[in-house]
Amino acid sequence: MREPFASAIAANRFGLGARPGELATIGDNGPDWLRAQLLGGAPALAGDLRPSQLILREALQLQREIQAARKAAGNTPGAKGTQVAADNAQQKLPQLLRPIYVAEVTARLSWAVSTDRPFIERLTQFWTNHFAVSIDKQFLTGLAGSFEREAIRPHVLGNFSDLLLAVETHPAMLLYLDNHLSVGPHSPAALRLERRGGARRIGINENLAREILELHTLGVGGGYTQKDVTTFAEVITGWSIGAQGGPFAGGEPGRFVFRPELHEPGAKVALGRRYRDDGLGQGVAVLRDVARERATARFIATKLARHFVADDPPPAAVERLANAFAKSGGDLPAVYRALIDSPDAWAQPLAKYKTPSDYVISSYRGLSLPVDAGHAPLAPFEVLGQRAWQPGSPAGWPDRSPDWDGASALIQRLQWAEAVGGRLGNHRDAMQLAPQLLGANLSDATRAAVAHAASAAQGITLLLAAPEFMRR
Amino acid sequence: MHRRQFLSVTALAAGGALLTRVAFARADERPSRFVLVILRGALDGLAAVPPYGDRDYPGLRREFALRAPGEHGAALPLDGFFGLHPSLVFLQQCYSERELIVLHALASPYRERSHFDGQDVLENGGLRPHASQSGWLNRALAAAPATARGEAGVALGQNVPLVMRGPAAVTSWSPSRLSALDEDTLARIADLYATDKLLSTRLADALAADALAKPQPAQAKRAPYAEVARAAAGFLRQEDGPKVAVFDTNGWDTHANEGGAEGQLAGRLAALDVGLATLRQELGPVWRDTAVLLVTEFGRTAAINGTRGTDHGTATAAFLLGGAVAGGRVIADWPGLAARHLYQGRDLAPTLDLRSVLKGLLAEHLSVPSRALEQAVFPDSTAAKLLRGLVRA
Numbered sequence: 001m002r003e004p005f006a007s008a009i010a011a012n013r014f015g016l017g018a019r020p021g022e023l024a025t026i027g028d029n030g031p032d033w034l035r036a037q038l039l040g041g042a043p044a045l046a047g048d049l050r051p052s053q054l055i056l057r058e059a060l061q062l063q064r065e066i067q068a069a070r071k072a073a074g075n076t077p078g079a080k081g082t083q084v085a086a087d088n089a090q091q092k093l094p095q096l097l098r099p100i101y102v103a104e105v106t107a108r109l110s111w112a113v114s115t116d117r118p119f120i121e122r123l124t125q126f127w128t129n130h131f132a133v134s135i136d137k138q139f140l141t142g143l144a145g146s147f148e149r150e151a152i153r154p155h156v157l158g159n160f161s162d163l164l165l166a167v168e169t170h171p172a173m174l175l176y177l178d179n180h181l182s183v184g185p186h187s188p189a190a191l192r193l194e195r196r197g198g199a200r201r202i203g204i205n206e207n208l209a210r211e212i213l214e215l216h217t218l219g220v221g222g223g224y225t226q227k228d229v230t231t232f233a234e235v236i237t238g239w240s241i242g243a244q245g246g247p248f249a250g251g252e253p254g255r256f257v258f259r260p261e262l263h264e265p266g267a268k269v270a271l272g273r274r275y276r277d278d279g280l281g282q283g284v285a286v287l288r289d290v291a292r293e294r295a296t297a298r299f300i301a302t303k304l305a306r307h308f309v310a311d312d313p314p315p316a317a318v319e320r321l322a323n324a325f326a327k328s329g330g331d332l333p334a335v336y337r338a339l340i341d342s343p344d345a346w347a348q349p350l351a352k353y354k355t356p357s358d359y360v361i362s363s364y365r366g367l368s369l370p371v372d373a374g375h376a377p378l379a380p381f382e383v384l385g386q387r388a389w390q391p392g393s394p395a396g397w398p399d400r401s402p403d404w405d406g407a408s409a410l411i412q413r414l415q416w417a418e419a420v421g422g423r424l425g426n427h428r429d430a431m432q433l434a435p436q437l438l439g440a441n442l443s444d445a446t447r448a449a450v451a452h453a454a455s456a457a458q459g460i461t462l463l464l465a466a467p468e469f470m471r472r
Numbered sequence: 473m474h475r476r477q478f479l480s481v482t483a484l485a486a487g488g489a490l491l492t493r494v495a496f497a498r499a500d501e502r503p504s505r506f507v508l509v510i511l512r513g514a515l516d517g518l519a520a521v522p523p524y525g526d527r528d529y530p531g532l533r534r535e536f537a538l539r540a541p542g543e544h545g546a547a548l549p550l551d552g553f554f555g556l557h558p559s560l561v562f563l564q565q566c567y568s569e570r571e572l573i574v575l576h577a578l579a580s581p582y583r584e585r586s587h588f589d590g591q592d593v594l595e596n597g598g599l600r601p602h603a604s605q606s607g608w609l610n611r612a613l614a615a616a617p618a619t620a621r622g623e624a625g626v627a628l629g630q631n632v633p634l635v636m637r638g639p640a641a642v643t644s645w646s647p648s649r650l651s652a653l654d655e656d657t658l659a660r661i662a663d664l665y666a667t668d669k670l671l672s673t674r675l676a677d678a679l680a681a682d683a684l685a686k687p688q689p690a691q692a693k694r695a696p697y698a699e700v701a702r703a704a705a706g707f708l709r710q711e712d713g714p715k716v717a718v719f720d721t722n723g724w725d726t727h728a729n730e731g732g733a734e735g736q737l738a739g740r741l742a743a744l745d746v747g748l749a750t751l752r753q754e755l756g757p758v759w760r761d762t763a764v765l766l767v768t769e770f771g772r773t774a775a776i777n778g779t780r781g782t783d784h785g786t787a788t789a790a791f792l793l794g795g796a797v798a799g800g801r802v803i804a805d806w807p808g809l810a811a812r813h814l815y816q817g818r819d820l821a822p823t824l825d826l827r828s829v830l831k832g833l834l835a836e837h838l839s840v841p842s843r844a845l846e847q848a849v850f851p852d853s854t855a856a857k858l859l860r861g862l863v864r865a
Contacts, residue, residue: 203778
């Protein structure tokens, strides 16, 4: 390791960007500073945030009211009153979900900006992106934040297998990837419908099963077939969400529930193993086994190394992480320690181009920007092209430079940097902050540019525009 | 410093990136324009272009099957066997004006069912995911005949998608919601980036694009692609602007409640249709020199799944439209939808290699030499024979 760079790498690559004074705290021992963050439990977000069960219960209730109002309007077309009632009902869902989203984004940003365990927060965001949900689906606007708090955060310093199970049984994931709608073709419910001469055939939806194998565990090319996907989809039929009414009434509203009446019965062979049918346990057993596969260890290791080492991670680093994963049975702190111990992770001081989210959070931390109330905290993420919890696909945000270093994206960053500079003016001294944020990475050119800035505001803009601040 | 002046200075500072200029000329010396629209998420080709003449189609699609043209909500007429989804009103008009070719049962060489790998193959032009760090469109631009005018291509979006990454100079553009940068600050930033190859190139590209674009007011929610279409047209209309544009559309991954003549997919198709109509209108006289290709990574299952949607499949449909297109026809070697003809018993079987279409288009529309097409642009593609006659001679 090149010692002078250790504190800058620890704070900016493994952490979320140095706060003033942080590099001094780290001193010349970046690895120890990171290892210390792994001790103690995983931190929870402070603030008045609601559990997903309550949010979902209310949202499901509203959805039923909306449907009822629509039906009433449809039954009496032309009647103005019922149409107005239907339109009003329609508005209630965003009125419920949007403020929850704003509160969650704000709480998450406040924590990221203030935490003195930024490595844990970066890991949390890594896992949230690995198990991505996206607010493109309306209900997810209200659930993405609580999903992260309930399924990801408690397990970030635990075992991968527990993290996986928490994620795949969380209502947000089941909703996002349609599993609550998936029905075993020979399940009691399907057979009952058939006896009644139901015209509508019901059956499986393989969305969640495929993404678990492709994106969450084995990775594409991880040795599974289309048959494995279909069978696994059958295995997890019945993994659903409790509701008060509707076709799938039952269970505690808003909570995960296993519905035997939707589950495809029978023993099944998936991924080369036979699983007897013990209801919920069948899918849990598949998840536990998949979590231990060598392909899963490699897939997770590759993604972690891409995030923390380089866009094209050196094979040695991947191998080291995969071995730590396999040897420890998926103990995540063991994998993180292997990452800290990888010489490759410390070799190139600025190997990674920051994502918009990295850029915004590191700016907030470095300049001690206040996290305002209201919608303000959402804006920079939206303008710079990475709206919170909206990667737009279950693959999550990409993690390589060409995905983020576009010409237009750069201009958006610079314009935002200029707005930040204008807002702070002479309340911050860029000259004094530059070495505190960038440490050994601070170049002579940046030092000179900031020193010769025409105004305090311009100095801040140039600091945020510096090549070494664009990267981590 | 004046922005225009400044622009030329940064262009030089960026290692002359802007001086590598490419344009395309056909026999009549009017340069061809090309727009690539990527439909991310796997478009359901059997819903967008329903083969209502196939006897097995109604059984697979059940209550969502579109009826033969005629009544309200039925498919729009094409050739008597295939129809268009009723949302695609503008495309149908193009077809009747012989400016649309509908392609069906086509697929890229990719035969698995991952969106992300499928899109990678769609864009990298090779046989496998991650076969290349550059895209076929960029490599084609690099191989196309160069003149002294015009930057090669523009991506409408903050970042450049894989298909447009590579050796040829391209840029990206998206509407800015912030005030323009201060000229003096900009000059200082350009200085600061002088020794940083990536950032200096990006900055120069951005300023060049900014000078060409015509920002427009934000569009209504119902026409999400109109703004991007207008911006694309703004670039392509310029005499010394880029001749090739690419943009993305999303939301085609219809696993549940896909709908039929109405519903989720119908809404998306309608928005796309409006976007394309806007593109033609905004291109004005340049439309007659333009070809627009709409492609997706793969198709969806032939049958409706258990949740009134469709899962990941194989072959699908594509659209080629524009004033330069020799249209008014459907190109499809139809494999049939009987169970025994389905790929792996579940998907529409591919009978046309997407690369054949791309090769034909790049050769005849953008004058890319066939040697380059076979080697640099689409390596390992000898099996995919170049498809001729897609554009007007």
